[in-house]
Amino acid sequence: xxxxxxxxxxxxxxxxxxxxxxxxxxxxxxxxxxxxxxxxxxxxxxxxxxxxxxxxxxxxxxxxxxxxxxxxxxxxxxxx
Numbered sequence: 001x002x003x004x005x006x007x008x009x010x011x012x013x014x015x016x017x018x019x020x021x022x023x024x025x026x027x028x029x030x031x032x033x034x035x036x037x038x039x040x041x042x043x044x045x046x047x048x049x050x051x052x053x054x055x056x057x058x059x060x061x062x063x064x065x066x067x068x069x070x071x072x073x074x075x076x077x078x079x080x
Contacts (some may be wrong), residue, residue, distance in 0.1 A: 030051060065073035 062076045
C-alpha cells in the first residue's frame with residue numbers, strides 16, 4: 001500500500017507540474033500573439049498616415065513640374 005501511495009502521489013505531483021508548464025506556455029503564446037497583433041495594428045496605423053501624405057506630396061510635385069517642366073511631370077505621373 002505504501003509503495004502504491006508513493007507512486008500515486010508522485011504521479012499527481014508530476015501531473016500538477018505538467019499542468020503548470022502547459023499553462024505557462026499558453027500564457028506565453030497568448031502574450032506573443034497579442035504583441036504581434038499590436039505591432040500589426042501599429043503598422044497599419046502608420047501606413048494610413050503615410051499614404052495620404054505620399055499622395056499629397058506626389059501630386060504637389062507633379063503640379064509644380066507641370067508649370068516648370070512638362071516632360072518631368074509626365075515622367076513623375078508615369079512612375080506613380
